[in-house]
Amino acid sequence: MSVTHLSASPRSRAHTASGISVRGVSHTYGARTAGGMLALDGIDLEIADGEFHCLLGPSGCGKSTLLYLIGGFIPVQAGVIATSAGPVTSPGPDRSIVFQNFALFPWKTVKDNVLYGLKKAGFNAAEREQRARHYIDMVHLTGFENAYPSQLSGGMQQRAAIARTLAVDPGILLMDEPFGALDAQTRRVMQEELRAIWRDSRKTVVFVTHDVQEAVFLADRISIMSARPGRIQHVIDVDLPKDRGEEILENREFIRLSEQIWRLVREQAVAATRGAH
Numbered sequence: 154m155s156v157t158h159l160s161a162s163p164r165s166r167a168h169t170a171s172g173i174s175v176r177g178v179s180h181t182y183g184a185r186t187a188g189g190m191l192a193l194d195g196i197d198l199e200i201a202d203g204e205f206h207c208l209l210g211p212s213g214c215g216k217s218t219l220l221y222l223i224g225g226f227i228p229v230q231a232g233v234i235a236t237s238a239g240p241v242t243s244p245g246p247d248r249s250i251v252f253q254n255f256a257l258f259p260w261k262t263v264k265d266n267v268l269y270g271l272k273k274a275g276f277n278a279a280e281r282e283q284r285a286r287h288y289i290d291m292v293h294l295t296g297f298e299n300a301y302p303s304q305l306s307g308g309m310q311q312r313a314a315i316a317r318t319l320a321v322d323p324g325i326l327l328m329d330e331p332f333g334a335l336d337a338q339t340r341r342v343m344q345e346e347l348r349a350i351w352r353d354s355r356k357t358v359v360f361v362t363h364d365v366q367e368a369v370f371l372a373d374r375i376s377i378m379s380a381r382p383g384r385i386q387h388v389i390d391v392d393l394p395k396d397r398g399e400e401i402l403e404n405r406e407f408i409r410l411s412e413q414i415w416r417l418v419r420e421q422a423v424a425a426t427r428g429a430h
């Protein structure tokens with residue numbers, strides 16, 4: 154896939170990639186009541202500017218909670234989260250999120266969904282048009298600008314949601330199992346496309362997944378979290394070529410890493426099951 158860059162004029166409000174620093178972050182749901190539940194316990198994590206970072210771990214270990222804290226969607230109770238824009242205290246235009254369930258407005262067309270985010274971000278009419286066209290093309294939806302979400306397949310809806318998120322040019326892209334609802338084949342195509350978009354647009358990505366192969370395919374580094382309360386158990390470097398396609402699945406390092414990480418995640422999943430009894 155070829156991706157051309159839009160001019161980064163001061164008026165474009167483009168956000169440069171940024172690192173993310175998470176220090177001593179804990180989170181308790183229902184903290185004000187006696188029965189509060191500790192979801193995250195002392196998370197320390199440094200994500201470099203321009204890194205593709207995956208969070209892996211058993212169900213309920215707090216992956217989404219950590220992502221929402223970085224996004225500023227839930228307040229930081231203990232510890233500090235910072236980006237190059239400073240400490241995270243609320244959502245900001247430098248961070249955007251893509252959810253599993255697409256989160257498109259069903260009553261708006263693909264183009265209007267993309268334009269909506271741009272208007273909110275303060276782009277002028279000409280920039281909105283130019284950006285909408287560019288990002289709809291980037292995710293291969295040219296020709297479907299006037300379609301409504303209900304007229305699109307799941308993969309196309311998720312590509313529209315990604316176009317809407319990318320169009321506002323956040324430096325940090327937060328993705329919460331964005332391909333979880335897709336069939337295996339569409340998922341593989343989307344993984345390749347996302348990797349290509351990331352490589353060409355230089356964003357910092359934090360990507361939550363349950364899928365070990367997906368994490369190894371996409372990431373520069375992978376954090377494996379413990380069963381609840383979530384802690385960072387291991388941080389693994391993925392030393393694979395930058396350009397990754399179907400052939401990487403047969404790369405010996407890919408296979409070795411996938412097996413190693415699968416064992417580590419399984420240990421945590423078993424611990425989570427024991428903790429539930």
Ligand SMILES: Nc1ncnc2c1ncn2[C@@H]1O[C@H](COP(=O)(O)OP(=O)(O)OP(=O)(O)O)[C@@H](O)[C@H]1O
Nearest residue numbers: 182183192210211212213214215216217218219381
């Ligand atoms: N709003 C909430 N109120 C109370 N408890 C919550 C809330 N959101 C999440 N939790 C609990 O916090 C823990 C962590 O949830 P979270 O969704 O962050 O985990 P996760 O690792 O993303 O899970 P999954 O992989 O199943 O999506 C879970 O036990 C969950 O039930």
